[in-house]
Amino acid sequence: MSPTDADRRLRRALLDNMPDMAWLKDRDSRYLAVSAAYLEALGVAEADVIGKRPEEVWPPEVAEVYLRTDRAVLKSGKRRRYEESRRDPAGELRWYDTIKSPIRDESGRIVGTVGISRDITRRKASEAELIASRAELRRLSGAEQRARESERARIARELHDELGQTLTAIKMQLVSLKSSAPIPAEALGSRFDRLIGIVDRSVVDLRRIATELRPLILDELGLPAALEWLTQTVSEQAQLPVTLDFEAGDPPFDPDARTAAFRIVQEALTNAVRHGGATRVRVSGRRRGEAVEIAVEDDGRGIDPSSTATGRLGLAGMRERARLAGGSVEILGEAGRGTTVTVRLPLTRGRARRPRR
Numbered sequence: 001m002s003p004t005d006a007d008r009r010l011r012r013a014l015l016d017n018m019p020d021m022a023w024l025k026d027r028d029s030r031y032l033a034v035s036a037a038y039l040e041a042l043g044v045a046e047a048d049v050i051g052k053r054p055e056e057v058w059p060p061e062v063a064e065v066y067l068r069t070d071r072a073v074l075k076s077g078k079r080r081r082y083e084e085s086r087r088d089p090a091g092e093l094r095w096y097d098t099i100k101s102p103i104r105d106e107s108g109r110i111v112g113t114v115g116i117s118r119d120i121t122r123r124k125a126s127e128a129e130l131i132a133s134r135a136e137l138r139r140l141s142g143a144e145q146r147a148r149e150s151e152r153a154r155i156a157r158e159l160h161d162e163l164g165q166t167l168t169a170i171k172m173q174l175v176s177l178k179s180s181a182p183i184p185a186e187a188l189g190s191r192f193d194r195l196i197g198i199v200d201r202s203v204v205d206l207r208r209i210a211t212e213l214r215p216l217i218l219d220e221l222g223l224p225a226a227l228e229w230l231t232q233t234v235s236e237q238a239q240l241p242v243t244l245d246f247e248a249g250d251p252p253f254d255p256d257a258r259t260a261a262f263r264i265v266q267e268a269l270t271n272a273v274r275h276g277g278a279t280r281v282r283v284s285g286r287r288r289g290e291a292v293e294i295a296v297e298d299d300g301r302g303i304d305p306s307s308t309a310t311g312r313l314g315l316a317g318m319r320e321r322a323r324l325a326g327g328s329v330e331i332l333g334e335a336g337r338g339t340t341v342t343v344r345l346p347l348t349r350g351r352a353r354r355p356r357r
Contacts, residue, residue, distance in 0.1 A: 043089030246285040268296035276300030303333030
């Protein structure tokens with residue numbers, strides 16, 4: 001057996017024992033050898049491939065890709081890897097992970113190319129299913145958040161309008177009853193006063209609960225007014241300065257983005273006051289092209305970087321809200337130098353929403 005025959009037999013043994021499509025080509029992209037898996041994928045005999053160029057074997061659109069990548073490898077002398085799709089003999093679309101490398105002779109001159117192509121159709125199908133599942137989870141998560149906000153708004157409005165009116169009516173009846181009660185009314189009057197005080201406190205508590213559920217001002221007057229109310233409320237409750245510098249006007253957000261902006265700022269303020277040990281907080285808003293950036297900066301102890309990674313302190317919820325609205329949240333902190341939470345949300349194209357009258 002001549003050395004050439006021995007080389008050929010060894011090459012054939014190697015190629016035919018490879019489960020993937022494999023081939024050797026000369027500098028003119030003519031096939032010198034192909035694996036059994038290659039012939040099976042092509043649906044032809046070896047004699048129909050050896051000595052031929054890609055355009056003589058493959059459809060034009062496939063051959064063009066093979067010739068282009070062959071030229072790139074021959075010119076650069078470097079390995080090239082890419083994913084490709086083509087139809088098999090049965091007409092089914094299949095995906096392949098392809099690697100091509102240069103072949104060099106003893107002097108280092110490039111004399112051809114060698115390639116291997118692995119069928120990754122199942123992997124691609126799994127990736128597509130995973131992407132679809134994630135998209136469905138996002139859709140469901142967004143729908144759940146919208147339903148929750150809608151229910152909060154309904155309950156808040158009912159508490160504010162219906163139960164609030166009922167308590168006000170009770171107070172008016174008590175006041176009327178007190179004024180018409182027969183004398184001596186000292187004991188009875190003081191009892192009425194206590195009852196009226198209870199009703200007054202109930203009205204205050206009712207309004208607070210309704211506002212915490214869903215601030216009606218957000219829907220009626222827009223984001224700037226809602227943020228002004230929020231910063232004032234936090235400042236009064238926490239007894240620390242919370243300033244608002246909102247220069248973005250009333251952004252033309254869609255309802256989801258408007259709610260996301262408010263809730264993220266609300267969560268960031270809560271973190272600054274309850275967990276960050278802040279003594280002052282600043283909320284600012286700016287237009288940035290087709291988006292609005294809102295930043296919440298505090299001078300607290302600074303957030304632990306591991307908190308941002310593990311989703312503590314509601315940080316994961318902030319990011320999820322922003323992502324569902326097409327935006328993002330960036331959280332920066334340094335020990336002893338405070339934390340800055342920046343939310344960036346895209347604007348809705350078209351005119352800004354008009355406040356309800």
